[in-house]
Amino acid sequence: MILPAVRERLEALLRHAAMEGPLTALRAGADHVSITGLHDVAKALAAAYLAHELRRPAFFVTDSNRRAEALAETLRFFGGIFPGATGGVATLPAFDRLPWESQSPHADILERRAATLFRLADGQISLVIAPIAAALWRYQDPAAYLYLARTLAKDSEIPHEELVTHLASVGYTRTEMVELPGQFAVRGGIIDVFSPEAPRPVRIELFGDTVESVREFDPRTQRSIAPVVRATLLPLTEWSLPGPEKTELDVSASWEAPSFFGPSREPAPSALFESAESSLRPVVFLDEPQTLRRAAAEHLAAVTENYERYGHANSPAPSDYFWSEQEFAAALAKTSQVHIEQLALGIGSAPQFELSSRPSARFHGDVVACMGDVKSQLASGGTVFLTAASTGEIERFADICREYEVPYLLGESEDAAAGFTAEGALESAALLLIRAPFAEGVTFPDAKLTLFGHADLFDVTPTVERPSRKIRTSGFFSDFAELKPGDFVVHVDHGIGQFEGLRQIESNGHHGEFMLLRYAEDARLYVPLERMDLVQNYRVLEGAHPPLDRLGGTAWNSRKTRARKSVEDMADQLLALYAQRKTTPGFTFSPDSNFQREFEDAFEFEETADQITAISDIKRDMEGGQPMDRLLCGDVGYGKTEVAMRAAFKTVMDNKQVAVLAPTTVLTFQHFETFKKRLAAFPVNIEMLSRFRSAAEQKKVLAGLETGKVDIVIGTHRLLSKDVKFADLGLLIVDEEQRFGVTHKERLKELRKNVDALALSATPIPRTLHMSLVGLRDMSVIETPPRDRLAIQTVVAPFQEDLVRRAIETELAREGQVFFIHNRVESIHSLGDMVTKLVPKARVVVAHGQMGEKELESVMLKFIRDQADVLVATTIVENGLDIPRANTILINRADRLGLAELYQLRGRVGRSSQRAYAYLLVPPEATLSDVARKRLAAMKEFSELGAGFRIAA
Template sequence: RIELFGDEIDSLRPFSAESQRAHEEVQEARILPVHDAADEAPQRSTLADHLGRDGWVVLVEPAEIRRQAESLGDRTATAQGTLSAREAFASLMSRPRVDLSSLPESEATTTLHLAVESVARLSGNIQRIRDELDQVVSADHVLVACPGTGETNRLGEVLATGQLAQSDRLRLVPGFVRAGFRLLRQGRQGVVILGSQDLFHREVVGGVIPGHTTRSTRKVESRAIDSFLELTPGDLVVHVSHGIARFEGMELFDRTQARGQTGVANAAPVKAAEAQAAAGSAEEHLVLEFRDRVRVFVPISKINLVQKYVGASGTLELSRFGGTAWQKKRERVAEAVIDLAADMIQVQAARAARPGRAWPPDSHWMQEFEATFPYQETPDQLSAMIEIKADLERPRPMDRLVCGDVGFGKTELALRAAFKVADSGGQVAILVPTTVLAEQHNRTFSQRMAEYPITVACLNRFRQPSEQRQIIKGLSEGTIDVVIGTHRLISRDISFKDLGLVVIDEEQRFGVEHKERLKLLREKVDVLTMTATPIPRTLHLALLGIRDISNLETPPPDRQPVETRVTRFDEELVRQAILREMNRDGQVFFVHNRVHDIKSVEAKLLKLVPEARIVVAHGQMDGDELENAMVRFLHRKADILLSTTIIESGLDIPSANTIFIDDADMYGLAELHQLRGRVGRSRERAFAYLLVNPTRILDADAAKRLKAIEEFTALGSGFKIALRDLEIRGAGNILGTQQSGHIAAVGYELYCQLLDNAVRQMRNQPLQEPIEVNVDLGWPGYLPADYVPGQRQRIEVYRRLARVRSLETLADFRKELRDRFGHIPTPVEWLLRLAEVRIRSDAWKIGGLHYDRSQEAFNKLDLVFAGRDPRRMQELARRDPRLRLVDNTNVYLRPEKSERDPEAIYRLIIRALG
């Protein structure tokens, strides 16, 4: 953010794009070009040319480097300003060089054979790790490289027992090694260097162990789902009092011209410059169009009455201004919401009264199990786990919903909850919507729990009938602790010996009959439901106290946004993108959602990339065949998985970081977002290509969807993407499909307000009413277009200001405006003063301030404080002898002639209200 004084730079301040707040000033900013090479570079140089004279070059596996460099050179041969592989190597060869190779290089002048041998990974079980390390430490010095202080502390706690705690031959050091090895030293003890992943059987993801951060890693900020501020002309809006209208824009009016025009308004707009000169009476208005082209001008002081409409898609009829239909519709929804709140409170009370099973506090094994988590937990994961454990340890059935965008760590919460219950002797059922996801979870749960006496099984249509019978028998006899499966798990022929916890993944994807069975389960056992549908904060807050919800809003550390590109199908682009992924040892998803011609797509891909190994997967395949295809891809025996949308839910393959979605215009936003979430699950940069048929003409809605998915690539952007698809689906998932109809009737935000009020009413809590103080004193308060450029941005600032409820928050808001937009001009100063007067007035239960001009002919002008509470008005009148109480509700203040300018009136009001 560059602030100028004349033509000189006054200050340079970096700022957060998310919060918009600036950091401390810097003395300089280095701004680099956005492209790789200058169009007309005077001379070309390589990276090696910029090394000092004494710089050494180290090549790790030179033969492999040459192979990859030549492949890269072929792909960039036409690019301007790039070096060929031969030129790049020539610049390196003239320097002192060390080649590190697993095989001798014939051209090396001197070859040194390092006495190094690999070491086997340790067992993964905590006690065995201690025993094995004891043996290793007795013969060698041991260094364990831990990626980050969190891992170092966790491992230190796990190993801080017995002889290891006293040994000076074992050290935990910050760092990373891909695999453990032993340095042999003749006549001396060797040195064993291990990575922490060698102890716990973790996989190295994307080149480094998860959780390891580098200096270049940038923290990606995430924002909770808040409200719908981004209004553009043409959008549908809801006026709380009058109904659904179309937003036409904003206009600045002279207040004297616009006064009283709430119906069909013909007030002439004036230019900002003219309005400022119009004796301080300018105010900005939202222009709304109702049915029959009735235009209504809403002053920005009433902006909290207008919300963006988020509800039913398709055409929607505008409301008639001044009619009764809207009020009746709103009353119907309010009644439905009260019934819903009453039902939910009743269910919660019944559950609280019903005896349940209190699981014991964490055992030592539970702590060890958590220590083996191969990633760094996010703050949201940690707080959600605390909430889940607290629920499990209470003597009543748990019913908690965990919401989080794709890839935000819901599976780990399910793992820990399942382990806690199974470790305490209960059985756990994990319900998932697809057989593919069941297989994936089975592998994950089995691997993580392998070192503990916990039996994991998977029940789905892939299993042979004899195997299914064996699993069902094991569940009834109690020999199986954790079972993962599809709706087959809640069939009537299945019984558990001691079912303690049910984890449901994406409940909305199960049928009505299955949901009824789940409802019965909720009465008896602990239930943890997980959904990738983000829950907007407005709904989350409205449900607080009647529904236990944990929201995961923070992306995992080191995760990068997926680079998304919408393009017509282009054979060369597809080939190059696949080769790029294969060259970095990655894998590719290719989604084609028509089974009848999926084989022809396979043939086309084989022709494009003959060097790639392709497997095909779709829901109509035989169970064994589908399982084999998925296992081959999971075990990296295939480069491309060509599949239908069966990969949409929960599939987690960190090595797959490129996805093609064929005929992307045929998908909904939510589906595209879920499919894109299959990649970008490691530290590698991931790519999503949304392919459109070259011959197809896109309709407007499809183009909008693709533009939205391409625009919103930030982590956790599910909430923005889904203004319609995810938001309404999310509300319906939690509240029931009937409520989706009520949301469509009045819009999402108003529905949440009505629900919040209903819940508060049921619980005898004060309603969260917005500050409603009508200040009609002719003060020129607005945001000039040259101060806050852009209509959307101005609306956002106005709405945020309307929600300020305290003087402390207002002071922060003032600082933010100064920080973001510079020195505060006079109209903005008056806007902030109006907000201050409203806040102070609301504290005295004052509903409005205006002038009583009835005696203006006698040169008398009264300032009227119109009260809502007689007792508070009496208290106010006693504060100042100049204040006169009239008819118990209004307090009058008569300014002197010298006190009638806006500045003096403002000071009088602040003095009176304190």
């Protein structure tokens, strides 16, 4: 909880004429005021204060989705400072697609828009931040958005069929089992629904038209948790969709754009500022009005161009969806406008107020200079805030303050700040430590007040935080949660059967849920859900159909006996190997040094909770007396490399060498660049051993390894050659171990005997995963995505030049890069030429494994350094490439690639806060095999963050 001291320290600023003047003018009925001199954080503070004091519906219009997201967090922070704040802050993102295109908007955008519009109409939101593209859109009356949601409680009345039809009409997908937001399932009188932004799904039990109970349930186990008073089922679309209900993937299905953007029969009547159910005149904050006018003109011009290129005779016109500039100006005239500007460029009769502000000083890690500046400001009577991204960072800043004798106090209650005690809390001239979302701060010279952002002291990359939609559970996958009718299962006592679904059965007046399993000779077995621990999913190769066992037969018990004997023999061999490792004394690494802490503090992002746990596990192993053998599982882009680099640095600090083994030359090169950049400020010698190195260069590296001059070597299977000798190898890091062959793994076993070993994988092969689960190998799991990460929008579509052009042009329009995967060397240059012809402004490069070392290195460097827009490549880029600007990937002939390959390729995008898109392209007229269809369906299904383990399992 934020303490009153924070508001008290801001009082001098809030009483400034540039804050009080606009407030007085707007209360007196002014149509338009202007505040100038405002830097970014100052803009958010001014808007939050005025919106709170005026108590009217408020809108903040800026130029882009990205800026809206960043400002939203800062506005929420300042909105929470003021006592008695009513309503919340929400963003209304603009669509990332236009109505005449053939791809749907990103699912995240659809859900968030629908939820925001409902909450705005329901009075739950007091301030909406929207980009100009969203503000130009036509909206329905508030009552229409209220209708799209349903609130149910015990004894509510709603016909069963009406509820099912409504859920389908507002965008929910009907499935056999609910495990993700936006899904619903129907089993007789029971309807399971997972509303977007809800913490858990709910189970609604109907008796006739009456709701008998509403209970939350765990989507992993499907077991009810507790009854709830009421549940609000938010829509996933802002229009009611006509037609049949959606079901899970049909790769041949087409998408009709207008269903997402609303019916085209007649234009929607309202502007965004009329979407709140209120009689009060709304307040609209315009962020840099001149910039907004230019952005509006550019967006409407792009809309017209898109319509002329992709529309047809029956397509709705742009005016059916968007207001013209003149109409938008007329809608603004009905509001109270607040122009928020950095420079006083406005011309007119509106009252103008100036509040001087400038970016706060940046210290780039110079703690001495920062603490000296803080002391100076406090001594001259100034007010200073130092913001942190987390409570852990607050503790770190508090330690620094104590070390440099700077008085400080906490800006939030102790229970929210990890329970540590503030020193000097009674001193008025004290630095105030507080959690806040902005990385770069602001100074108000007139008010003698400075808010330092958390990147001002130590450089970090600003991120945009969004509420997580995932539920944390004790396990990282659940066989039962993934079962679908038709899947094969194994019952402990009865053997292999086929799952047919869940059934409601009434016995002696009691209702119960049962799993229905089919066995040989069409026999049926009902298993109560409370005994579901007896049933496991039976994993088979794609397309395989194992024979079903016969209920009461002896074949299953015979197979169990044989399998038990085989497993015991294999276990003896594995136990002997791992027992040898456990009894072999290993090197005991030292506790963290100051260098180690300095290296970790230099990380430009905030660690996730799972990263911290994994780092702690690895350090504990390394500081123990036995050789470490740990598997680190984490989805693509979840930060496994950073964890590995910390282990490598710890090894080097104890004068030991590190070998990093990667399956491909390209991944080796990427790791080499990443390690060099991350360790540039430290005395660590890093080398690479791959075909990117000449024979003479390799010879030099080998000599350095043998003499100990090379601290870290990163290489392909070349590292496993007999001529590679280490002076003192301490740590072996193996990335994507499952990609190595049997011969390589035998060599790895030899290397592992007396050195610490760390294996990294996003999709470990089941055998490797199983060895960790049964305890033969230690395992750490990184389930938590980076806080600004979004799921990748996956599209399965026939190959069309028009689609390719639009996908590339859309990505280039947001200054991004594109991967185009084509796994045929003989025709890859022709495809590159086609891309150049389709998008002449794109800088296109081609890469494949048969190129010469220097040529391939040159191409990869061009793409990594943003000197090329489109990389047309074979699957040579499958593993490990980390290019945050690349957020669209097209995969040609996706039906010919394996599931793990597709998953790894898709993981090349979506590594930043930008929304990412993966297009799985198949031939237009080809008939897909059942195996290919299931593989593509799985890619569509496993599109949520962290699905790699489910593919492995």
